Amino acid sequence: MKKILEVRGLSKIHGRGCPQCFDSTGPEADTNICPHCGSVVAAHNVSLDLHAGEILGIMGESGSGKSTVVKTLFFDDAPTAGEAIFFDGPQGGQQWDMFALNAARQRWLRNHRFGMVYQNPHLGLNFNVSAGGNIAERLLMSDISHYGEIRERARQLLARTEVLVDRMDESPKKFSGGMQQRVQIAKALATRPPLLYLDEVTTGLDLSVQARILDLILEIQQELHTAMIVVTHDLGVIRLLAGRTLVMKYGRVIESGLTDQILEDPQHAYTQRLVASAL
Numbered sequence: 001m002k003k004i005l006e007v008r009g010l011s012k013i014h015g016r017g018c019p020q021c022f023d024s025t026g027p028e029a030d031t032n033i034c035p036h037c038g039s040v041v042a043a044h045n046v047s048l049d050l051h052a053g054e055i056l057g058i059m060g061e062s063g064s065g066k067s068t069v070v071k072t073l074f075f076d077d078a079p080t081a082g083e084a085i086f087f088d089g090p091q092g093g094q095q096w097d098m099f100a101l102n103a104a105r106q107r108w109l110r111n112h113r114f115g116m117v118y119q120n121p122h123l124g125l126n127f128n129v130s131a132g133g134n135i136a137e138r139l140l141m142s143d144i145s146h147y148g149e150i151r152e153r154a155r156q157l158l159a160r161t162e163v164l165v166d167r168m169d170e171s172p173k174k175f176s177g178g179m180q181q182r183v184q185i186a187k188a189l190a191t192r193p194p195l196l197y198l199d200e201v202t203t204g205l206d207l208s209v210q211a212r213i214l215d216l217i218l219e220i221q222q223e224l225h226t227a228m229i230v231v232t233h234d235l236g237v238i239r240l241l242a243g244r245t246l247v248m249k250y251g252r253v254i255e256s257g258l259t260d261q262i263l264e265d266p267q268h269a270y271t272q273r274l275v276a277s278a279l
């Protein structure tokens with residue numbers, strides 16, 4: 001399989017940082033707050049590879065740094081250190097050194113190559129425009145500019161994510177939580193990105209709604225071969241979606257590998273507790 005993303009040594013410190021930050025935080029120190037300078041080490045030395053069409057899970061408790069990883073990769077937040085290479089084009093021949101790019105290039109990647117679905121739909125959707133308008137906004141960034149064509153494509157995307165097309169002219173603020181997530185997914189897919197980030201997309205939804213959205217995500221992966229990074233604290237989501245998984249704690253990756261192996265035979269005591277508590 002073609003590699004699409006390679007991340008090496010990704011770190012993010014909130015605060016001024018000091019030379020002891022990394023040695024004084026992490027699973028052994030049992031904190032992500034540096035006792036010397038008070039900075040938060042949200043992520044340290046995170047490395048991962050993602051292949052075209054693959055779903056990689058990132059699991060861990062609240063505050064472990066899961067969102068930090070996808071936020072930096074979607075350029076919502078700048079990393080303190082590290083490198084990420086995005087392999088673009090059908091053969092992956094074009095390589096983007098993501099954090100070295102200027103802001104305009106980063107925006108271009110964000111709008112054309114990546115998609116993001118946030119836990120909080122307010123972050124991913126504009127509630128002042130209609131559901132269809134949200135998708136149109138993203139299509140306008142691509143090469144489609146004909147009104148009728150945009151509307152038709154928005155309609156198709158909403159139909160694909162099982163949002164009632166009759167409601168495409170309504171604001172998503174009137175929609176249920178599950179429906180808002182579907183609109184976010186439709187919007188993220190508008191530019192047919194090869195890489196999608198999903199951050200706790202089903203957290204807080206009813207179980208039956210969760211199950212249908214997870215099915216939709218799997219269908220999309222199979223139809224469009226979209227590579228995805230799925231962030232969740234929910235082991236059930238990981239089990240269902242992710243072929244490989246990273247387990248994070250206090251900003252560090254403490255375990256990684258095939259999801260089945262991690263769930264069957266977790267190596268790290270922390271992962272063992274997580275798995276046991278979900279049984």
Ligand SMILES: Nc1ncnc2c1ncn2[C@@H]1O[C@H](COP(=O)(O)OP(=O)(O)OP(=O)(O)O)[C@@H](O)[C@H]1O
Binds near residue numbers: 032
């Ligand atoms: N802007 C910020 N300023 C200071 N600390 C921050 C900031 N953003 C995140 N953090 C801290 O960084 C750490 C990692 O946060 P992150 O949001 O990545 O965790 P998470 O694993 O996604 O947690 P959750 O499951 O609650 O979403 C947390 O301790 C968080 O409080």
Ligand SMILES: [Mg+2]
Binds near residue numbers: 066067068199200
């Ligand atoms: Mg988070």
Ligand SMILES: [Zn+2]
Binds near residue numbers: 019021022035039
């Ligand atoms: Zn420090």
